[in-house]
Amino acid sequence: MTTALEGRNLSRAFGGFRALDDVDIAVESGEIRGLIGPNGAGKSTLIDVLSGRAENWSGQIRLNGEDITRLKVQDRRHRGLARSFQRTNIFPAIAIGTQLTVASRALGETGLSDVVEALTLGHLLDRRADEVSYGDQRRLDLALALVGRPQVLLLDEPAAGLTVEESLKLAEILRDLVRRWGLTVLIVEHDMEVIFSICDRITVLHLGKILAEGDPGEIRRHPSVVSAYLGSQA
Amino acid sequence: MSIGESQLGGVGVRMAQQRYSWIFGLAALALVLGIAAPHLIASLLWMSLLTQAVVDMMLATSVGILVRQNGRISFGQAAFFGLGAYTFGVIAAREIASPELALLAGLVLPTVVAFLLGLVIARIPGVAHAMLTLAVGQALYEVAFKWRALANGDDGMSVRMPDTIFGIDSDVFQSPATMLVICWSLLVLMLLALSLMARSPFGQLTEVIRENDERARFIGYGTTLPRAIIYGVSAFIAATAGILQTLYDGYISPQMLHWSASGMAMIMAIVGGPRILWGPALGAFVLFFFKDIAGDATEYWPALVGGTLIAVTLFLPEGFAGLIIRLTSRAVRRIKGERP
Numbered sequence: 001m002t003t004a005l006e007g008r009n010l011s012r013a014f015g016g017f018r019a020l021d022d023v024d025i026a027v028e029s030g031e032i033r034g035l036i037g038p039n040g041a042g043k044s045t046l047i048d049v050l051s052g053r054a055e056n057w058s059g060q061i062r063l064n065g066e067d068i069t070r071l072k073v074q075d076r077r078h079r080g081l082a083r084s085f086q087r088t089n090i091f092p093a094i095a096i097g098t099q100l101t102v103a104s105r106a107l108g109e110t111g112l113s114d115v116v117e118a119l120t121l122g123h124l125l126d127r128r129a130d131e132v133s134y135g136d137q138r139r140l141d142l143a144l145a146l147v148g149r150p151q152v153l154l155l156d157e158p159a160a161g162l163t164v165e166e167s168l169k170l171a172e173i174l175r176d177l178v179r180r181w182g183l184t185v186l187i188v189e190h191d192m193e194v195i196f197s198i199c200d201r202i203t204v205l206h207l208g209k210i211l212a213e214g215d216p217g218e219i220r221r222h223p224s225v226v227s228a229y230l231g232s233q234a
Numbered sequence: 235m236s237i238g239e240s241q242l243g244g245v246g247v248r249m250a251q252q253r254y255s256w257i258f259g260l261a262a263l264a265l266v267l268g269i270a271a272p273h274l275i276a277s278l279l280w281m282s283l284l285t286q287a288v289v290d291m292m293l294a295t296s297v298g299i300l301v302r303q304n305g306r307i308s309f310g311q312a313a314f315f316g317l318g319a320y321t322f323g324v325i326a327a328r329e330i331a332s333p334e335l336a337l338l339a340g341l342v343l344p345t346v347v348a349f350l351l352g353l354v355i356a357r358i359p360g361v362a363h364a365m366l367t368l369a370v371g372q373a374l375y376e377v378a379f380k381w382r383a384l385a386n387g388d389d390g391m392s393v394r395m396p397d398t399i400f401g402i403d404s405d406v407f408q409s410p411a412t413m414l415v416i417c418w419s420l421l422v423l424m425l426l427a428l429s430l431m432a433r434s435p436f437g438q439l440t441e442v443i444r445e446n447d448e449r450a451r452f453i454g455y456g457t458t459l460p461r462a463i464i465y466g467v468s469a470f471i472a473a474t475a476g477i478l479q480t481l482y483d484g485y486i487s488p489q490m491l492h493w494s495a496s497g498m499a500m501i502m503a504i505v506g507g508p509r510i511l512w513g514p515a516l517g518a519f520v521l522f523f524f525k526d527i528a529g530d531a532t533e534y535w536p537a538l539v540g541g542t543l544i545a546v547t548l549f550l551p552e553g554f555a556g557l558i559i560r561l562t563s564r565a566v567r568r569i570k571g572e573r574p
C-alpha cells in the first residue's frame with residue numbers, strides 16, 4: 001500500500017491557542033479514514049490545513065509523495081485533492097447545473113453524470129442553489145467536491161444538519177461511490193454508527209493532538225478514547 | 235458539452251439558440267431606432283441632450299458590469315472615463331502622435347491600468363474596495379487638477395480636433411445628429427458584446443466567482459485573473475465614454491475625474507438595477523432627464539436624486555430594470571391565461 005495523503009508536524013494557532021498541535025497523519029491509498037473527536041478538537045482545522053484553506057500554519061503535506069505544502073487551493077484540487085464543507089459552501093444565485101458545468105470545465109467531466117445521478121440532483125439542474133432545500137444544498141456541496149473524480153476526498157461532516165434518515169441515505173450513497181471509484185477518503189463525522197460501519201481506520205483528535213489511531217475495534221476499546229469522547233456512545 | 239445540455243438533450247440547445255436570436259434581434263432593432271432617431275427628433279437641443287445621456291449610460295454600464303460580474307462596488311469609475319479622455323485629449327491636442335494613435339492610447343491605457351489595479355484589489359471586498367477605488371480616482375483627479383503643464387490644471391483644456399479621424403470628418407463627432415447615432419450604436423454594440431460575454435464560459439465563471447470566491451478556488455479556478463479581466467473590460471467601456479465626450483465637447487477638465495461623477499455613475503447603476511445587463515444604462519437615462527427636470531424645479535435637486543436612490547434601494551432591490559422585467563413577465567403570463 002502507498003500513502004496517498006500525508007501531513008507532518010501540522011500546527012495551527014489562533015492567537016495563543018493551539019487548535020492543531022504538531023499532528024502527523026498518513027492516509028493510505030484506497031483507505032476510508034474516520035476523523036473523530038469532541039467539538040473544538042481541531043478536526044475542521046486539520047481539513048483546512050490539508051486542503052489549503054488555512055493561513056498561518058506550519059508543517060509539510062505530501063500528496064502521492066509530491067510535496068504540496070506551498071500549493072494553492074486550486075492547484076491541490078487539480079492534483080486530485082478535493083473537499084466538502086461543514087458549513088455549506090456553494091454558489092447561491094447560480095443554477096445548480098451551471099455550477100457543476102463550470103466546475104467540470106476546470107476539472108473534467110469524468111463521472112459527472114454518476115455524481116448527478118447518485119446525489120439525485122438531476123431534477124434540480126435548472127434551479128438556483130439558494131432556492132432548493134437544505135438537504136439539496138448539502139448534496140450539491142458534496143457534488144462540487146466530486147466533480148472530475150478526485151483521488152483524495154476530505155469530507156467535513158457531510159451529513160451536518162441532516163435528519164437521521166437523510167444522513168443514513170447519504171452515507172450509503174457515499175460508500176457506494178467511494179467503493180466504485182476507489183477513492184481515498186478522510187471523513188469527519190459525529191455519528192459513530194456511520195463512522196464504525198464505513199471506516200477502515202479511525203484517528204481520534206483531542207485538544208489539537210492525536211489521542212489514538214487504529215481500526216474501529218481498537219478505537220472502540222481504547223480506554224482514553226472512551227473516557228475523552230465516546231463515553232456511553234460506544 | 236455541459237450537463238445541462240446532455241440531460242436536456244436538444245431542447246436545451248434549441249432554447250439557447252432562441253435566446254441568442256432574441257438578443258441579436260433586439261440589438262438590430264435598437265440600432266435601427268438609433269439611426270432613425272435624428273429624423274424623428276427635430277430639435278438639436280434634444281439630440282444634444284440625448285447624446286450626453288448616452289455617454290452617461292455608457293459610464294453607468296461600465297460601473298454595472300463590475301457589480302454584475304465581480305460583485306464589486308466602485309467609487310472611482312470616473313478615473314477611467316477621465317484617463318481615457320485625458321490620454322486621447324492631451325496626445326491629440328499636443329499633436330504628440332496621430333489622432334488615431336491618440337484614440338487607441340486613450341482606450342488601451344485605462345484598460346491596462348484597470349487590469350493591473352484589478353490584480354491587486356480584486357480580492358478585496360466591500361467597503362475597503364469601495365474606498366480604494368475612491369482613493370485611486372481622487373489621486374488621478376488631483377493630478378489633473380494640479381498639473382498645469384499637462385492640460386492647464388483646473389482650468390481644463392480645449393482639444394482642437396484634427397480634420398479627420400480614421401478618415402471621418404471631425405464635424406461628424408461634433409454635430410449632435412451624427413454623434414447621437416455614433417454613441418448610441420457603440421452603446422448597443424457594447425451591451426450586445428457584454429450579454430454574449432455573460433453567457434460564455436468566461437462570463438459564467440466570473441459570476442460563479444462573484445457568488446463565492448473561495449469555493450471557486452475549491453473547484454479548481456484561480457480567481458484573481460478573471461476578476462482583473464472584468465476590471466479591464468469595465469475600464470475600456472468607461473474610457474470609450476470619456477473619449478466620445480472629448481470628441482463631442484472638444485474639451486477636457488478635471489471634473490471628468492471627480493468622485494462626484496463616479497458616485498453619480500454608481501447611483502445610476504443602482505437605480506437602474508446592476509444585476510441586469512441593461513439596468514445601469516436605463517438608470518442613467520432616467521436619472522439624466524430626472525436631474526434636468528428636477529434642476530429646473532429646485533436648486534435642491536440633489537436631494538431629489540438622493541430620495542430616488544433611497545426609494546429604489548428600499549422598494550426595488552433589482553432597480554427599474556427588475557421592475558420592468560417583473561411587470562412584463564406578469565403581463566405575458568396574463569396573456570397566456572395563467573394565474574399570476
Ligand SMILES: Nc1ncnc2c1ncn2[C@@H]1O[C@H](COP(=O)(O)OP(=O)(O)OP(=O)(O)O)[C@@H](O)[C@H]1O
Binds near residue numbers: 019040041044046
Ligand atoms: N478562525 C478562528 N479563530 C479563532 N479560533 C478558531 C477559529 N477557527 C477555529 N477556532 C478554534 O479552534 C478550535 C478547533 O476548531 P475546529 O473547527 O477545528 O474544531 P472541530 O473539531 O471541527 O469542531 P466541531 O466538531 O465543532 O466542528 C476550536 O476551539 C475553535 O474555537
Ligand SMILES: [Mg+2]
Binds near residue numbers: 043044045
Ligand atoms: Mg468542524
